[in-house]
Amino acid sequence: MSDQSPITDPYAYLNIVKNKDGSITRDLTNFPCASATPDPSPLNPVVSKDITVNHSKSTWLRLYVPTATVNDGVSSQKLPLVVYYHGGGFVLCSVDFQVFHDFCSTMSRDLNAIVISPSYRLAPEHRLPAAYDDGIEALDWIGKSDDEWIRSHADFSNVFLMGTSSGGNLAYAVGLRSADSVSDLSPLQIRGLILHHPFFGGEERCGSEIRLVNDRILPPVITDVFWDLCLPVGVGRDHEYSNPTVGGGSENLEKIGVLKWKVMVIGGEEDPMIDRQRDLAELMKKKGVEVTESTGGDVHGADIYDPSKRETLFASVRDFISSSSSAL
Template identity: 80%
Template sequence: MSYQSPISDPYAYLNIVKNPDGSITRDLTNFRCVPATPDPSPLNPVVSKDVSVNGSKSTWMRLYLPDGVSSEKLPLVVYYHGGGFILCSVDLQVFDDFCSVMARDLNVIVASPSYRLAPEHRLPAAYDDGVEALEWIRNSDDEWIKSHADFSNVFLMGTSAGGNLAYNVGLRSADSVVDLIPLQIRGLILHHPFFGGEERCGSEIKLVNDQVCPPVVTDVFWDLCLPVGVDRDHEYSNPTVADGSEKLGRLRWKVLVSGGDGDPMIDRQRDVAKLMKKKGVEVVERFTDGDVHGAEIFDPSKRNTLFVSIRNFISSSSAV
């Protein structure tokens, strides 16, 4: 998305057209995608490769491994990309660069799964795909995963819609019917998570003319991704209406919630963090001054402090 004047036509801003059959046509010319980099080089301290997850759904995953790792077992960060559940992909340059730098700076394996997009595949399709990606990792014979992933130290992370996805995949993984053993999830890292609600919150009112991700744009996201017939107070968009956080409290997972006060959704992010605390979840809050939605994705200069917070979070949450 480009930085423009306040948005009058959110569909034009998102470069999408809604079709009569309920699908959308996406103009992807502004989304630069990059291939994986499986060959190490002095300029490439992290290697990456693509693997298929479910051919019938065309879902796949990009794995990132710091170069030079021997037999060392590393924490595994499962990272879900953003895009309002209707746009973007794993191989989008900004997400690829973010995951690569994160793998290098934190010395972790990053697995970034794709998921089916709405409105062609409305929620909970993305959540189903998110869980299936974890099951694929659990059962995988991939050499990088077998040799280097520490299954006792797994973290679910996502940006924007990916943060919403990490939260909801976490809730599903906390359910006893989802058997992920030997994967042990230690925590959730919700980076500028995408949450909503029917009534405008204070930050949405204050930042109604935000030039990055204003409420008029998020309304379109929710309209296209939520199940037909529900509103924005559905539990998929508004976790404060459900009791899911109690599951996280019982498992004693830690949760890092990171956001910026230039994001219209920050009040919703704070409310979800407050709810989780109330339900007994140990929550680490990282809210920065002036940062817009997804700031660290689009501005590499802001990543270092975020990665320091994530490194500390992983260290304090990992199995001894």
């Protein structure tokens, strides 16, 4: 059992207040934001810019491209495209938070890849499947975009969906939908999913949730609040959005296997959700999906908040992308 002190007020811990109309008030003072960096100077290894996706939904994306690639102009050698969804329990955070901006910039540089991080509407104002809908819409937008950086440098035949925490859940859900409508995403061709500390749950506590009940980062009492705020009204944590091992949410896994997409599941031994992540990996294997599992000794989202851990992470992701691309 964890020897950490239990959290007695999860709403205070998250700096949110639940309002009578069902919305929440978020205090984001602990989350500094970062502006895009479009200047392709030698001092800036990665350039980035913001682009609107859907005005009516206020959704947008941040695009990251290695500066050397932009400065080289149009090249016949296009780069892998990683579509990355940020975390935050479907309730908090944004694409432009400093930690996600730095993470994506480093990823673009270290992988020598185009990284696109789409925003999505947050719960409880927009409960699931709103984020999934936005995730798919962003893919459709990318495939049809006339943005010069995307058209000149992104390899649409070599696309990977990636996400951290709730973003990992989102990447998984978008992957399932994409497998069911591959032709609709043309010209994008997905080659794999990269689920980084993916956020899943269930009504009954799993072993790692019991062992880490008082985890200092994301204990079950906090994930309970996230699920309460983001799941459709009236459903429990064994809904397919939360628990992919129950219900009818896994049919399209067989299609992922047939399409020969590869999946990488990255977890941490000190993450209360590690057992759920392993259960999902086993389910995917049973459905014929080729799964690579990577497990370290870290807490949930450690690579996001500790830059020193990213080199090892991105080295393993780079190898995964390379092995998946070689199967083209």
